[in-house]
Amino acid sequence: MIDVCGAEKTFMMHLQGGIELPVVRGVSFRVEPGECVVLSGPSGAGKSSILKMVFGSYRCDGGRIGIRHHGGMVDLAAAEPRQVLSVRRSTIGYVSQFLRAVPRVPSIDVVAEPLTASGMARADARDRAGALLRRLNIPERLWSLPPSTFSGGEQQRVNIARGFICDLPILLLDEPTASLDAANRAVVVELIGQKKRQGVAMVAIVHDDEIRRVIADRIVDVTAFASAA
Amino acid sequence: MNAPSYNFAYLDEQTKRMIRRAILKAIATPGYQVPFASREMPMPYGWGTGGVQVTAAILGPDDVLKVIDQGSDDTTNAISIRKFFGKTAGVATTTSTAEATVIQTRHRIPEAPLHGGQVLVYQVPIPEPLRFLEPRETETRRMHALGEYGLMHVKLYEDIARFGHIATSYAYPVKVNARYVMDPSPTPKFDNPKMDNCPALQLFGAGREKRIYAIPPHTNVVSLDFEDHPFARYRFDAPCALCGAGDSYLDEIVTDDKGGRMFVCSDTDYCETRQAAGHRGSESAAPHREVAHG
Amino acid sequence: MVEPRSDGLEDPPLLVAEGLGKDYGRLTACKDVSFVLYPGEVLAVVGESGSGKSTLLQLLSAQLTPSAGRVSYRMRDGMLRDLAALGEAERRFLFRTDWGYVHQDPAQGLRMAVSAGANVGERLMAVGWNHYGRIRDTASSWLQRVEIDTARIDDAPRTYSGGMRQRLQIARNLVTEPRLVLMDEPTGGLDVSVQARLLDLMRNLVNELGLAAVVVTHDLAVARLLSHRVMVMKDGRVIETGLTDQVLDDPREPYTQLLVSSILPV
Secondary structure: OEEEEEEEEEEEEHHHOOEEEEEEEEEEEEEOOOOEEEEEOOOOOOHHHHHHHHHOOOOOOEEEEEEEEOOEEEEOOOOOHHHHHHHHHHOEEEEOOOOOOOOOOOHHHHHHHHHHHOOOOHHHHHHHHHHHHHHOOOOHHHOOOOHHHOOHHHHHHHHHHHHHOOOOOEEEEEOOOOOOOHHHHHHHHHHHHHHHHOOOEEEEEOOOHHHHHHHOOEEEEHHHHEOOO | OOOOOOOOOOOOHHHHHHHHHHHHHHHHOOOOOEEOOOOOOOOOOOOOHHHHHHHHHHOOOOOEEEEEEOOEOOOHHHHHHHHHHHHHOOOEEOOOOOOOOEEEEEOOOOOOOOOOOOEEEEEOOOOOOOOOOOOOHHHHHHHHHHOOOHHHHHHHHHHHHHHOOOOOOEOOOEEEOOOEEEOOOOOEHHHHHHHOOOOOEEEEEEOOOOEEEEEOOOOOEEEOOEOOEOOOOOOOOOOOOOOOOOOOOEEEEEOOOOOOEEEEEOOHHHHHHHHHOOOOOOOOOOOOOOOOOO | OOOOOOOOOOOOOOEEEEEEEEEEOOEEEEEEEEEEEOOOOEEEEEOOOOOOHHHHHHHHOOOOOOOEEEEEEEOOOOOEEEHHHOOHHHHHHHHHHOEEEEOOOHHHHOOOOOOHHHHHHHHHHHOOOOOHHHHHHHHHHHHHHOOOOHHHOOOOHHHOOHHHHHHHHHHHHHOOOOOEEEEEOOOOOOOHHHHHHHHHHHHHHHHHHOOEEEEEEOOHHHHHHHOOEEEEEEOOEEEEEEEHHHHHHOOOOHHHHHHHHOOOOO
């Protein structure tokens, strides 16, 4: 599903007098359907950057990011913006560390939005969003409130619900269990297991060793890609 | 009758030619406002300077002129203009709608049907029907040119939203020859249907605003409306107190300071003609006596 | 199951700008701007005041004649037409029906002395709607969609708050179901809380109606929430363009990095 080959990324910091900040180089790995690959390495090693490159948020300076999309391979490193959007609409989902939502929008709509954006009726989308929020232990009385009023853990669960609600063949997870309690961590692990059984290919960043052991089918060590300056 | 000290009909011949050219252009493009070089007239703006210039330009020595103000032949304004042309052109004047060849009017169309060969000259204060909604002349001209008349319906919409019906009761906008939207001058909307397919030529003159427009004889004139709020004539529901007419536009006359009032034809010629033929209303001096009209 | 929506890659472009430029004498307000906008796509044009973004919007909407380049638009019949080659009647009709233009100052986009219902209904009447009841029903349903109490349908926008006016302006623009909306700082001059509500509304409408939009804004947060793509302008030129998250999370040009790093943290 995912075939990353020789991808590299360097930041050019113009405001700091044009320092070049190499991040990663020669990133290569593959992910098959139903497989969960966990990126490991100390913080600052470029795990999040790789995830963003796979999602297309960061532009690559070299290499290719192959994604199976609508039966063909698309190289996100070279794709047009429209193509990237199309890939995000129907192929790749992304659960970021932090929730970025329009202020004032009720949580249930924040969660349901990916479904309505892909054409589902609002009522149906809300039903599914509600089911997922319930599973993640967000009490129903909070559904109509915007997530910005929630605690960090609750926000993260809304974020997870939003990421998991779509049936996309690829899911990228950036610290999905950080700031969750044990019970909710277990729910997330369960959700990941479910996605695997559905054949979803996943790339994850997880700091919790125990969770990593449970969900990882393979571990890719990012330090190998560190581009020593 | 002679008029030794004035050029015929007051205006000089060059000015009359200029106005005639504007009139011809207006007739050729029914409903379109043609700019013209309006002259100073020996009367204030608002007293009919536009109508007077149009009348002066079309008047010939054999014409018979009638002037009405709100239907009446005997108000100051009507009498002054009649006398003005009697003196400067030496033409015959009349109060009879049927006998007149040129009728200058302020705010009414005579009740008696007009016939071919007659010319009705309207005095117009503000010729632009879109003016109150769109203050820019450049924009209204463009709207006319492109036939963008949605705004006209906005005005009617506002009426219905506010009053439950189209409350515009005078200067009710019309579409002429299925092309230009036109302000019929402040005539009551009761008169609007008379403009449609009228055998007489209708000319409109706005002196201060320097515009002339026209409806040629037998031209299609439609009052704007909505499908579910169709145009409707309005007339106070009473017979004329003097002649008993049930089909004429009525003026309300206050008769004392105790709330007394009566309703009489605003068209004095129509009313007098009927009375002469023996028609009587509730307030007639002579006893009521119904006589066959004619 | 979610029915996968067609990814739209085979759709032809809706709006094409080619080498657009505008000079005022020796002053260059806008130079060599080219982009392609597809149906349903929202493009944000960001930059400081004086960067040429408002000039660009005026060029796109044919309020200004370009000194160079051209703008083409795919008409409802599928033909891509050069806007400059359209007759004035055709162009004005297009702008009244298939296009919307949301001004920063609602007073410019509304008739302030005319009721809200007539403000929304005007575009319908302009295309020949002639049934008061239907015009009013449609206006009223649009007021609901933009969250204006329908009891205020007969009030003039003069009596509305700034946020309500802006929502009314949006309803007035969308009532003819345009395919393209141009917005000039649509949230400028509004309180933050009012802005949020408006942004949410615009996002939903753009989604539901599949609108294409060009949004000019100096507010990167607005760009992030509304747009798919971003074009960064400086001194009349486009200096960086890309997906919104690419440009905002991974800015490449020095000026874009400066812009992004200048956002005040909340």
